[in-house]
Amino acid sequence: MNTLLKLQRLDARINACREREAEIPKQKSRFDIQRARLKAELDEREQVLQDLELEQRDCESEIELRRLQIDKYQQQLNAVRKNDEYQALLHEIDLVNKQIGVKEERILTIMIETDDATARLEEDRKRIQEETKEIDSECAVIDAELAEAVKQREILEAQRTPLVDKVGQELLSRYKRLRSRFLTGTVVVPLRDDVCTGCNMHMRPQIVIEVLQGDKIHSCQQCGRLLYHPENIEDAPEGTEEAASHLEA
Template sequence: MKDQIDILVSLQEIEIESSSVKTHLCSISKRLDLLSSSQNELKQRITDETAKIEELRKLYRSHESDIKQNQVMIKRSQERLNSIKNNREYQALLKEIEELKRTNSATEESMIDYLNQIDDAEKKTAAMHEELQFVENDILQEQQVVGVETEAAGKRLKELDQERQKMSGKIEADVLKLFQKVQSQQVRGNAVVPVQDAVCHGCYVNIPPQMYNELQRCDKLRMCPNCQRIIYWKQI
């Protein structure tokens, strides 16, 4: 029975390593996912900011053409002033010219405001482009690392699988069946655990003294009465 227990311990070690390799694979692909989602987010923010700049430029141009039109009207009105004899009409036209000038100066102020906003947005976009460049460089580097690590992990998993098959061939059918059954019942943790100084290393509860004595004989498979894992005696 001692050799069967040793095989079970080896099988358990294979399972532990397999699952840590798989967890590592999962974590490296998550690292890439994280980078790629910040890349997408930055691209979206750049698109939004560029659209905003375009909109501000359109507004700026439309204000510019309003001012030009008003200037033409002001010029025409000023020319007409010379030919007007009626005082009331003259005053009305003067008022109209003043109104147009006031409108133009308000429009000019808005244009300055748009220019400032465009300037800010352009600076923001440039900074985001720079950040995007960094993220894209990181992605390239990370892709290489992930490639290498994935290949190594895949190779190791294959080796572990071969070892598992080899071990499974040496184990008695009912022992293997019990191992698989206990393993399927463990949501977390191992199916085969050592007992050291009467403490089960699956649940960290003491096993009864009588059972601890029997366990040291290594003559049959025993289960922890508390966590139902397969236990074996391990000297401290």
């Protein structure tokens, strides 16, 4: 029974390790979200620059087209004879020149905007680099924590084997069955004032006596947990406390 209690305690610690192992990677997903956010920020800044570049090229090719158009009008000017046609062409040329002026102004604005956007991109790049470094180091801490948790569990699992060998096949399978039934709780529990501390059921005096004698391992008739008497256990106080705290939880 002593060994079984030790096994139960060890299994509780192994479970705690497993829970930590499952919990730790979840912290990392928070950083994945942050990373994605930073990348999106950078993409957005780069997109602004690309858009400006594209717009400038559009403006330049439109200016080019309009200049060609003016050349065409100039040639037509040489050919026309009538004054009103001549005036109309001059008017067209004036109009196209104005359109060119608008595009040229826009290009100047684009250049200023591009300078601003480039400066901001550089700034953001630096800041994002810093933030990413921060995230990386925090992830490294988490990885180390996880590795430590795994190591701890492996140490505990190594301690488990000799205990399992000592408990014996029949008792071990009873223990395993109970553990799969009471997923969160303790399955080896002390009798306290003739009561099963697993389910608070009063045990028959005969059973209490037999449990106290320690010759035979009894299960609680109501909840099925394995019973022991604190007086029979070397380190009963600790075991009892642990059992109690597990049941509360």
